[in-house]
Amino acid sequence: MLLLLTRSLxxxxxxxxxxxxTTGTPVVRMDPGDLPNAMEMNARFEQGQWRGxxxxxxxxxxxxxxxxxYNRRPNPPQAGAPGMRPEDAEWASNECYEGFYGVLYSLPVLWLNRPDRNRTASLKPLQLSTAHACGLLVPETLVTNSPSDAKxxxxxxxxxxxxxxxxPQRDADGAPGQPLIVYTWExxxxEVDGTVAQGLCQFQRRVDPLYEVRLIAVGTQLFAARIDSPSGRPDETxxxxxxxxxxxxxxxxxxIPDVxxxxxxxxxxxxxxxxxxFDFMVDADRRWNFLECNPNGQFxxxxxxxxQPIARAVADLLTRADAEHATSTARMGG
Incomplete structure (x- = not known):
């Protein structure tokens, strides 16, 4: 059985x-954001493993x-009850997160992808150094809060x-809202001023693209789309x-080139x-410049x-894991 963690929409x-x-593979969809008020977890550690x-x-x-x-876009646990102080609700929510994922990470199952690995892989400076180590071309980049260095x-x-x-976007009442998109701009x-000192900023050499590429990797299957848009042209975003x-x-x-x-x-x-x-810019010399990789990006x-059959590739990867789990369970007589 596949457990799909995501929000309702x-x-x-x-x-x-x-x-x-279409494969008949059983799947249950749940949102950790329902913890603790609309979801109950009962997990017991015995004989070396978690059951529950x-x-x-x-x-x-x-x-x-x-x-x-399959970890898609789940909400975090959201504790709260009438009369509960906000700081206590935040603490209880964190307790739910630690317990929920602590148990699930302990299960001997395939993850696509584990949230903790997604979080590490989302650190953009680490992305750039890792991409370079893997043989990908990376534009020169500066991370700084120094206005003079940025200038x-x-x-x-x-x-x-x-x-x-x-x-993150905040609604009028201060509650979390939908994320904003902040576009890359030249x-x-x-235009570099003292506001750079208010937080770390990432500056990167501009690449003039012939076109751009969104590449989706599912296991060892890769799907690439050439993107043609006005991006990079004069007076365009x-x-x-x-x-x-x-x-x-x-x-x-x-x-996709072999390299x-x-x-x-x-x-x-x-x-x-x-x-x-993965996002790439292909320049006039046909070089693929690595920009970033969203470990949970849209496809x-x-x-x-x-x-291109990307959803099918995801389903096939999960289905194979389900079949292997069933075979392993049968061998153990469980």
Missing amino acids: DPTADMVIRELG TLTTAHRTVDLAEVSAV EFTAEAPSVIKTLRGV VPPH TDWRAYQDTDRISYTPIG IRHGVLDYLAAFQLLYGA AFVEYGTG
């Missing part, structure tokens, strides 16, 4: 569930039957500024995401990942835009 997860349905159940209003999962965990870097050659992490030296849902962008399948294929697979191995969404637009 997740179109990408829906695509994978539909593919799993996860229960919601509609489903019960026997932990011994879980063969793989000097941007004066040396055309440069862009990029976020190190997504920006920054000339005269330096980020192809700004043109999504417009008629100014197109996606077409593209072959990129080997580098991507080595990169996944370095972070112990089974999935990654739906690539599948819809190119027809």
Whole structure:
């Protein structure tokens, strides 16, 4: 049985569930955000392993039957009760997180991907050094909170500024909202000011792209989409995401050079990942410049835009894990 961890609205997860349905592979969808008020966990450590159940209003999962965990976009546990102080609710939520994932990480199952590995693999400076070690081309980059160093870097050659992490949005009442998208943009030296000192900023050499590539890795299967948009042209936004849902962008399948294929697979191995969404810029010399890898990035637009069977690849990987788990259980007589 596959355990899918995600929020209630997740179109990408829906695509994978539909593919799993064609194979008959059992899957249960749950959101850790339901802990502790709408989900109950009972886990007991005995004879060297964790046994127990996860229960919601509609489903019960026997932990011994879980063969793989597909970690998509789950909410964190959200404790709270009438009269509970906010600091106590935060503490209880953290306790739920530690217990929930502590037990699940202990299960001998396939993860796509473990949240702790996703978090480490999301550190962009670490991404760049790892990509370079794996033979991928990486633009020169500066991480600093020094306005003078930032001004000097941007004066040396055309440069862009990029976020190190997504920006959380807050609703009017201060509650967490949907993440904002902060686009990459070119920054000339005269625009660098004292605000750089308010936090670490990431500056990177601008790459003038012939086109860009979103590459999706699922296990050892790689799917690449060429992205053509106005990105990088004069007076245009330096980020192809700004043109999504417009008629100014197109996606077409593209072959993957061997050096990129080997580098991507080595990169996944370095972070112990089974999935990654890679972004490259291809310059005038046809060199693939590594920009970043989102270990839990979206692939739906690539599948819809190119027809490549990415959801099927995810479903197949999870189904194989389920079959192997069933065979192992049968051999042990359990």
